[in-house]
Structure formats: structure tokens, C-alpha cells
Amino acid sequence: GDSVTQMEGPVTLSEEAFLTINCTYTATGYPSLFWYVQYPGEGLQLLLKATKADDKGSNKGFEATYRKETTSFHLEKGSVQVSDSAVYFCALRWTDKLIFGTGTRLQVFP
């Protein structure tokens, strides 16, 4: 069945460093792809999405491009802040549900 694979964390960075969190997917067809973020003690919230190949989703300085050739949707940010410390989940849409990856914890230190 359809699935999402994320890089294991934690990812530990210094403030202002470049961030990449890898996400690849397995799917029949071309599903919509998402990144959700979970800040400490909170529920998940949508960060960005892309609905078709070559689309780029962006929000709050984060970007991800839907690459059908490599079945990937990697999350990037040019300069992370301490406030970006959270768990990031990649997800894809399958019928009327979302399938989530296992999450990647990001820790940013000053």
C-alpha cells in the first residue's frame, strides 16, 4: 500500500544553519503531499502542501518540492531558528485519509 518514509532523527542544528529533512513516498498514482509540524505539547498543524508534480509548497521560510522522478518531498529551510524546534511529519493523501510518516525531531540550539 501507499506509504511515507522519513529520515530518522533527531536532527540537531545550530541557529541559522540550513535544514533538510528527507521524505520519500510509495504510491500508486500521484497523491497530494504534505508537511505537518508538531510543537512541544501541541497537536499537529499543517505547514505546507503540494498537490501535483513539480509544485513547490512554502510557508514560514520552509519549502518542499514535489519530485515525481525521485518520489520525494524533502523539507528545507535556509536559516533555522530556535523556535523551529519541533517534530516534522511528512504525509500523503490516500482516498479520504492521510498517511503519516514516523516524524523527525528537529532540535535547534542558540
Next chain:
Amino acid sequence: NAGVTQTPKFRVLKTGQSMTLLCAQDMNHEYMYWYRQDPGMGLRLIHYSVGEGTTAKGEVPDGYNVSRLKKQNFLLGLESAAPSQTSVYFCASSVSGPETQYFGPGTRLLVL
């Protein structure tokens, strides 16, 4: 506008006890979801509903039941709790499809 709320925030149960978790949303959303979150497992869908009076099974439905008698409420029941059901439970809702889901703050359940 409270968004998605969950009751209770934390609960301790003994094996074999029953309980109901309540999810309420005030956004008039059609779709509602129950997930559980376990370390290293990410979020797994338990049950979901695409409208008032409808429910469907997700990835891990065994040991749980749900009801959606009112559009704004989605109840998750555990008839006979087991230690394997120790987890953090999240409810979510969305307007008319699964893409943009709004999550509640979670319920932490410990089954002894």
C-alpha cells in the same frame, strides 16, 4: 472560536476498565478523525467519519469504537482497556476532505 477540543487531557485506567474520549469542534467541519501517537510509530489512524452518523475504520481500529451522533462531536470508546492502548490520542477535523486537518491538543492515556 475554540477549534478542536479534547476531553479529558489525561487519564489513568486499570486493565479492563472502559472510558470514552470526547472530541468537539466548532468549525462546522464534515470530517473527523481519531489517531494514536506512539514513539517511533508516528500517527496511526484509528477511526474516522466523513459526516454526521457515519464512521469508518482506519489502520488500527481493534479495541476501539466510535460514534458521531452530532456533527460537532466524535467520541472514541475503549470497552476494555489494555496496556497496549497506552498512548497519546489526537482528534482532528477538516472541512470536506483529509488534506487540511486541524488537530486537538491530545489526550494522554495510561493503562496499568
